[in-house]
Amino acid sequence: MTASTTTPVRDAVLVGLGRMGVPMGVHLHAHLAGIGGGLVGNDVTDAAKQAASDAGIPLADDLPAAVSQADALVLMLPSSRHVESVLRDDALLAALRPGTVIVDMGSSEPLSTRALADELARLGVALVDAPVSGGVVGAVAGTLTVMAGGDDHVVERVLPLLGSVGRVVRTGAVGSGHALKALNNLLSATTLLISSEALQAGRRFGLDDDAMLSVINSSTGRSWSTEFKWPTFVVPETYDSGFAMSLLVKDMRIATDLARGLGLPSLLGESSLQRWADALEALGQDADHTEIARYAGQDGSSGAGTP
DSSP: OOOOSSSOOOEEEEEOOSTTHHHHHHHHHHHHHHTTOEEEEEOSSHHHHHHHHHTTOOBOSOHHHHHHTOSEEEEOOSSHHHHHHHHTOHHHHHHOOTTOEEEEOSOOOHHHHHHHHHHHHTTTOEEEEOOEESHHHHHHHTOEEEEEESOHHHHHHHHHHHHTSEEEEEEESTTHHHHHHHHHHHHHHHHHHHHHHHHHHHHHHTOOHHHHHHHHTTSTTOOHIIIIIIIIIITTTOOOOSOBHHHHHHHHHHHHHHHHHTTOOOHHHHHHHHHHHHHHHHHOTTOBGGGHHHHHTSTTTTSOOOO
16 A cells, blocks of 8 residues: 555545444445555454444554555544544654645644644645534434545545545635534534523423424524434433533533634633533533433523532
8 A cells, every 4th residue: 555645545544433433434444445445443442443343344453554554544533632642652653654644533623733733744744634513323324514624635635535424515724624613513512502491491381392393493493403403312312312412512612712712702602611511510421412401401400410
């Protein structure tokens, strides 16, 4: 396998085989196999590696060795801290060849992404940030929205790869994808929160879920939260979207920090973040983000407390 600075990626390594990484890896593997290349996966946990193996994704235990033979290293990790822990490993840095593309598809901090891109550029390695939206359902179906930031010629190299998991939207310079992802999740979280507060008030008054959702979803109050999240995860009380509340709170904080750093007020965003942070403290780190609806229905749930 050889890397090129102009040809599309044919061989890649995927690090991060979690709830999103495995179904995304299935699509990435199928695309690369279809053009005569291949994908191998890597993760630090045995459970994740087993899930990937069960899904038909080949595994690489020696990450630096795998990276030395790849055109691209794709990361689907929870945060900038995790990304940096992988990319600042001396053995991996030594294995990276000029022309390799790093694709960060997780939710990282935009300014950290830009700083990391500058460091990698000195090694002749390009970084593209390509976070996704659409959740586990979109990852399985291959219908994610991919927000791709980076130099045009580098993004062009990975467009077919990214397109295998969904629709690619080019957002601008490196870091722009991560900025847009955080802002989208701030909006999504705030919409779910206010929808849940309104619907829980309706329940308390005696309104029926079906009646409320039928009217709202054919009226101006509709949103993805009322059209999909409430009927799918809240009404049946499964709360199993697969996206952790802790990760959403992290993304919200990235977005509000970004606004503050740009000198912009984010009063509603900050208020929403505080409410979500209170819910996370009350419900615990393992809570699914859709459990905010359950939290919104509690008496006196404006602060932290036992659910």
